[in-house]
Amino acid sequence: MTLKNQQISVLLPVPFDKTFDYEVSGQIPDIGTFVEVPFGSRSVIGVVWGEGSNTIEKSKIKQINRILPIQPIPKISIEFIERMAEYTITRKGLALKLLFGNAKIIEPKKKDAPEINHYNPNFSVPNLNEEQRNAADLLIANADKGFSVTLLDGVTGSGKTEVFCEAIAECLRLKKQALLLVPEIAMTAALINRLTNRFSAPPVVWHSGLTEKQKRLNWRAILSGEALFVIGARSALFLPYPNLGLIIADEEHEQSYKQEEMILYHGRDMAVLRANIGKIPIVLSSATPSLETVLNVRTNKYNTVQIQQRFGTALMPEVGLIDLRKHTMPASEFISPPLLDALKKNLSEQKQSMLFLNRRGYAPLTLCRGCGARLSCPHCSAWLIAHKSSNKLRCHHCDYNIVLPKICPECKAEDKLAACGPGVERIAEELYAKLPSARTAIMASDVINTPAAAQELVDKVLNKEIDVLIGTQIMAKGYHFPSLTLVGVIDSDIGLSGGDPRASERTFALLQQISGRSGRAMDKGTVMLQTVAPENPVINAIAKNLKNDFIDLELQERQSYNLPPFWRLISITLSCKQEDFVIQEINQLALKLNRFSKNTGVRILGPAPAPFSKLRGNYRHRLLLQAPKAFALSSFVKHFLNSVQVSPRIKLIVDVDPYNFL
Ligand code: ADP
Numbered sequence: 054m055t056l057k058n059q060q061i062s063v064l065l066p067v068p069f070d071k072t073f074d075y076e077v078s079g080q081i082p083d084i085g086t087f088v089e090v091p092f093g094s095r096s097v098i099g100v101v102w103g104e105g106s107n108t109i110e111k112s113k114i115k116q117i118n119r120i121l122p123i124q125p126i127p128k129i130s131i132e133f134i135e136r137m138a139e140y141t142i143t144r145k146g147l148a149l150k151l152l153f154g155n156a157k158i159i160e161p162k163k164k165d166a167p168e169i170n171h172y173n174p175n176f177s178v179p180n181l182n183e184e185q186r187n188a189a190d191l192l193i194a195n196a197d198k199g200f201s202v203t204l205l206d207g208v209t210g211s212g213k214t215e216v217f218c219e220a221i222a223e224c225l226r227l228k229k230q231a232l233l234l235v236p237e238i239a240m241t242a243a244l245i246n247r248l249t250n251r252f253s254a255p256p257v258v259w260h261s262g263l264t265e266k267q268k269r270l271n272w273r274a275i276l277s278g279e280a281l282f283v284i285g286a287r288s289a290l291f292l293p294y295p296n297l298g299l300i301i302a303d304e305e306h307e308q309s310y311k312q313e314e315m316i317l318y319h320g321r322d323m324a325v326l327r328a329n330i331g332k333i334p335i336v337l338s339s340a341t342p343s344l345e346t347v348l349n350v351r352t353n354k355y356n357t358v359q360i361q362q363r364f365g366t367a368l369m370p371e372v373g374l375i376d377l378r379k380h381t382m383p384a385s386e387f388i389s390p391p392l393l394d395a396l397k398k399n400l401s402e403q404k405q406s407m408l409f410l411n412r413r414g415y416a417p418l419t420l421c422r423g424c425g426a427r428l429s430c431p432h433c434s435a436w437l438i439a440h441k442s443s444n445k446l447r448c449h450h451c452d453y454n455i456v457l458p459k460i461c462p463e464c465k466a467e468d469k470l471a472a473c474g475p476g477v478e479r480i481a482e483e484l485y486a487k488l489p490s491a492r493t494a495i496m497a498s499d500v501i502n503t504p505a506a507a508q509e510l511v512d513k514v515l516n517k518e519i520d521v522l523i524g525t526q527i528m529a530k531g532y533h534f535p536s537l538t539l540v541g542v543i544d545s546d547i548g549l550s551g552g553d554p555r556a557s558e559r560t561f562a563l564l565q566q567i568s569g570r571s572g573r574a575m576d577k578g579t580v581m582l583q584t585v586a587p588e589n590p591v592i593n594a595i596a597k598n599l600k601n602d603f604i605d606l607e608l609q610e611r612q613s614y615n616l617p618p619f620w621r622l623i624s625i626t627l628s629c630k631q632e633d634f635v636i637q638e639i640n641q642l643a644l645k646l647n648r649f650s651k652n653t654g655v656r657i658l659g660p661a662p663a664p665f666s667k668l669r670g671n672y673r674h675r676l677l678l679q680a681p682k683a684f685a686l687s688s689f690v691k692h693f694l695n696s697v698q699v700s701p702r703i704k705l706i707v708d709v710d711p712y713n714f715l
């Protein structure tokens with residue numbers, strides 16, 4: 054796209070919501086061209102965004118330093134950044150950072166020679182069963198029909214990966230780029246192997262853990278269109294694909310698609326936006342689709358294809374409840390007799406088991422039996438978590454940690470500190486005491502924190518060097534362990550308390566996914582859920598396999614409380630080191646907001662302390678805005694924020710479609 058004017062506007066990766074004007078003396082660069090420009094006392098690399106505004110005096114306008122020798126980004130990337138910034142109320146300049154993060158990756162080095170992968174869509178095509186074939190055919194039929202969203206809704210172990218690979222193959226046959234988004238990168242090593250075997254070459258990988266050189270090479274290959282098949286975390290969505298033909302969002306229900314720092318956005322939702330702008334199909338894959346997606350299917354905005362059976366001879370596992378109220382156990386024990394019996398039996402039959410507890414460390418609370426003090430983080434409103442392996446008390450929200458104390462920091466009493474409740478380390482300890490011959494391993498994000506560590510552990514499980522895997526939700530993520538036939542859930546009720554409107558949905562998905570690790574091959578699996586609330590609708594639905602009933606009920610609740618996915622929410626959080634000041638500012642903001650929203654139908658909840666009312670020394674208070682889905686809440690909030698001034702001492706965070714309520 055050619056510009057005619059000697060004055061151009063440039064978007065810079067700086068926290069401003071506007072472009073800046075510059076002058077060019079020689080050849081006028083096209084829109085999308087990378088240019089280096091003076092900005093304050095620095096030189097900054099930005100992107101030519103359009104004609105200049107011609108509002109700056111000729112004597113004051115600065116010249117660009119140089120045009121970078123790289124092809125321009127595609128027009129679609131410009132539109133995508135504009136639209137995503139608008140929806141998420143992100144300053145445009147910040148949104149540009151998503152396109153290239155670090156400017157160092159843009160400029161090629163002399164020795165750079167990107168590897169070009171030659172994919173063969175017909176390389177090792179699996180024999181799909183009938184359900185899989187039908188699902189794959191539907192996805193393939195959408196390949197060149199423009200924008201569509203399809204939910205691939207298949208039970209755990211139904212072979213969704215094989216099915217969406219058929220859509221990827223079709224995209225590659227059409228010589229277009231395909232992007233596979235995954236919620237977290239730690240689980241991808243096994244998946245990448247599978248994909249490499251399927252297409253005869255590895256996908257191009259994108260995530261924050263890559264080295265600068267890898268990023269540079271991969272980024273270039275994506276921009277040039279040579280990288281045809283990309284797999285990545287949510288950040289891969291914003292790369293400058295000139296020829297994107299398909300997006301798959303695997304495990305679309307996963308909350309880790311939501312970025313909670315710096316630029317707040319939901320990777321799945323932005324993926325749908327990108328597909329819409331690019332007029333291409335997107336596939337959302339999950340065994341436990343989000344209520345947002347389910348509602349979009351029910352209102353015919355999205356298509357759906359279903360796979361109801363596990364692949365091969367594998368059956369869905371048998372789910373049973375263990376009512377903990379019927380078993381008297383010492384307060385320091387958490388594995389009930391029936392679960393222990395099942396573990397013993399499994400061990401004697403040389404089958405593998407998994408114990409799930411969504412709590413890292415040894416104990417979630419350390420309490421002084423002398424004075425009743427609960428040891429908490431001095432910087433956050435959170436308890437300190439005991440970690441026996443490192444002999445530390447740690448805050449899971451900031452870096453604060455101390456050596457496990459012997460005396461109570463409050464009353465100085467000796468030997469009165471008691472660990473309350475279990476974490477995975479404590480379960481491992483109890484299991485060792487009760488079943489010493491079992492070989493165990495802990496799978497939690499503080500121990501397994503790199504793709505390599507995850508792969509090593511997965512290999513050990515596959516080689517049957519581990520009998521019982523004890524871990525947190527990272528175990529729920531798509532792993533396929535053929536000999537694993539027993540899943541025990543230590544505390545099924547953990548996520549259900551508190552006021553989080555998504556608690557039921559999240560717990561249902563997590564329990565279903567964890568259960569889905571059981572009995573995925575020859576032997577039928579069992580799931581045992583320890584609970585003190587067997588009548589709770591979530592627990593009941595899991596036990597009786599009433600997925601649709603649960604969804605119906607939950608959707609009704611959400612509708613009656615005007616919650617997502619029926620209504621939209623946006624939160625405005627103010628944070629600062631001084632609590633009284635933040636309260637004063639939020640109260641003022643609330644007054645103005647109430648005035649601003651009069652007769653609009655927007656409802657305002659709060660101000661109230663935010664989830665984690667104190668975080669890293671900052672006090673946080675929050676307003677929550679609620680509006681019907683059809684109301685343009687983002688633009689309303691943007692207008693409101695443009696009309697008010699908040700003290701520069703205060704940090705203001707806007708979260709469109711917030712997910713954190715606890
Ligand atoms: P899901 O993602 O639906 O839980 P996967 O895609 O991981 O399931 O598939 C489960 C297992 O079944 C994997 O080991 C996969 O390789 C195998 N599988 C699924 N479909 C086929 C097929 N058509 N041919 C061979 N193996 C398959």
Ligand code: ZN
Binds near residue numbers: 433435451453
């Ligand atoms: Zn802390």
